[in-house]
Amino acid sequence: MTFRRSALSVILTAVFAALAITAGCSSKPPSRFEKAQQESTKPKDQQAPANQNPTAGGNFNKFFPKADAGYTVTFAQEKKGFSQASLKKDGKEVALLSVSDTTANPTSLDKYKTSTTKIGGHPSVQFGPNTSVLVNGRYQVTVAAKPGFAKPDAEKWLQKFDLAGLATLK
Amino acid sequence: MSDKPIYEIVDELPEGGMTVMLLKALDFVVPGQWQNVVGFENSIRIYTGTDDEAYIQAVGDRVVHLFNDTSNGYQRALWLYGVANSAGGMLGTAAMANKIGESVSFLGFLDKITPKADTAQSIDFTLKTVIELLCFCQINGIPGDSIGDFVGALGEYGGDALMRMAAIVSVDGLLPLGPDFLKMGDAAVSRIADFESNPIFGKIASYIPGGDSASKVGFIGQAFGSVRDWMDNFVQSRGLTREGIVGSVRNYIDITDDKLDYVGAFLDMTTNYYEHTGVQTLTRRMIERAMGEV
Numbered sequence: 278m279t280f281r282r283s284a285l286s287v288i289l290t291a292v293f294a295a296l297a298i299t300a301g302c303s304s305k306p307p308s309r310f311e312k313a314q315q316e317s318t319k320p321k322d323q324q325a326p327a328n329q330n331p332t333a334g335g336n337f338n339k340f341f342p343k344a345d346a347g348y349t350v351t352f353a354q355e356k357k358g359f360s361q362a363s364l365k366k367d368g369k370e371v372a373l374l375s376v377s378d379t380t381a382n383p384t385s386l387d388k389y390k391t392s393t394t395k396i397g398g399h400p401s402v403q404f405g406p407n408t409s410v411l412v413n414g415r416y417q418v419t420v421a422a423k424p425g426f427a428k429p430d431a432e433k434w435l436q437k438f439d440l441a442g443l444a445t446l447k
Numbered sequence: 448m449s450d451k452p453i454y455e456i457v458d459e460l461p462e463g464g465m466t467v468m469l470l471k472a473l474d475f476v477v478p479g480q481w482q483n484v485v486g487f488e489n490s491i492r493i494y495t496g497t498d499d500e501a502y503i504q505a506v507g508d509r510v511v512h513l514f515n516d517t518s519n520g521y522q523r524a525l526w527l528y529g530v531a532n533s534a535g536g537m538l539g540t541a542a543m544a545n546k547i548g549e550s551v552s553f554l555g556f557l558d559k560i561t562p563k564a565d566t567a568q569s570i571d572f573t574l575k576t577v578i579e580l581l582c583f584c585q586i587n588g589i590p591g592d593s594i595g596d597f598v599g600a601l602g603e604y605g606g607d608a609l610m611r612m613a614a615i616v617s618v619d620g621l622l623p624l625g626p627d628f629l630k631m632g633d634a635a636v637s638r639i640a641d642f643e644s645n646p647i648f649g650k651i652a653s654y655i656p657g658g659d660s661a662s663k664v665g666f667i668g669q670a671f672g673s674v675r676d677w678m679d680n681f682v683q684s685r686g687l688t689r690e691g692i693v694g695s696v697r698n699y700i701d702i703t704d705d706k707l708d709y710v711g712a713f714l715d716m717t718t719n720y721y722e723h724t725g726v727q728t729l730t731r732r733m734i735e736r737a738m739g740e741v
Contacts, residue, residue: 309507310511314454316512334588356519404499404505404741
């Protein structure tokens with residue numbers, strides 16, 4: 278009886294120790310971005326379909342707005358399917374201007390399904406600090422405002438892009 | 448392929464320690480430019496300036512995808528920043544061994560297997576300069592030989608990138624090599640054999656434009672030659688001196704030795720400013736891109 282009791286206590290101790298270790302290991306909550314990590318590390322053919330050869334970012338540059346009345350436009354990034362410039366007023370960044378090919382990131386199209394507004398004749402959406410339009414169902418033009426850059430200013434700068442020219446891009 | 452998710456890499460950036468103290472000590476060189484932004488989600492909140500949770504989620508998810516798509520070059524940039532960092536550590540050790548060789552005669556043979564400290568350091572310095580150019584091209588998506596674009600962009604450098612340049616100039620140039628550090632860099636880029644025997648050059652050579660060692664070192668010389676005027680102006684316009692740097696570092700880190708080249712070697716070995724600010728630059732650029740793509 279004594280033996281069985283001590284054997285039981287050894288087993289219970291071991292079980293509790295194992296539970297404590299498991300609890301300790303899982304105490305760090307999983308990252309809210311873990312799902313994206315799992316999805317993006319799968320083999321390419323098992324990932325959600327995305328165009329691996331979108332329009333080169335350099336093709337977008339000529340449709341960007343020019344410097345204007347105290348504002349400067351400085352190109353910052355040019356990647357496949359993407360180009361970005363920094364909009365500055367008196368040397369201080371006030372917004373990021375971008376054109377992206379949504380075929381490389383099709384989930385970005387979802388938000389346009391409920392769009393009820395238009396800018397320059399193109400469906401427009403607000404998302405966080407972004408004001409965006411979708412040109413020709415494919416190219417997304419975005420003004421991402423830094424704090425203090427008002428929505429009407431963002432819309433004004435969106436219309437300074439050559440949206441009609443971009444619409445002709447294949 | 449990185450074996451760590453980008454959010455873990457950014458979450459693991461330290462809030463304190465030797466590296467952060469060194470960078471704080473260098474604030475006087477580029478006042479107010481650098482904030483120690485750490486943590487992945489925190490970085491997204493700061494750079495997007497929003498609390499919109501759906502937007503933060505979308506941007507973070509997109510950054511994870513961009514980083515894991517190796518064709519974007521972000522992982523290569525991260526690797527290059529790490530290599531630049533190990534250049535400091537390894538050459539730092541060689542420099543210390545050489546100092547012992549100079550002061551203790553029976554160890555004089557060390558001179559035969561260890562480069563002169565200044566020789567090693569000036570190569571380290573030019574390599575770190577060129578790695579910044581390579582990373583700039585990788586991250587911003589321009590061809591790897593775009594020296595002109597890089598030099599043009601230096602004028603626009605701010606934040607963690609400007610701080611990294613300040614640290615290259617201060618900790619890898621001026622402090623260990625003295626006021627003639629740019630001339631020493633000029634001299635270094637003619638010593639092809641020294642580059643060929645340098646393990647860091649061996650690692651990054653395939654990413655440097657050029658068909659053979661001579662043309663790759665030629666490219667390094669060209670790149671360094673284009674950046675040196677910016678560096679010269681940087682030092683002159685800020686009145687930067689070795690004594691000024693050490694004086695500021697002394698406010699944060701206990702330095703008992705007054706020999707400035709020892710201080711440089713010590714900082715080389717005990718900090719990783721290059722990789723730390725490199726991860727910050729990379730993270731910011733990927734967040735900004737994701738802002739335009741979500």
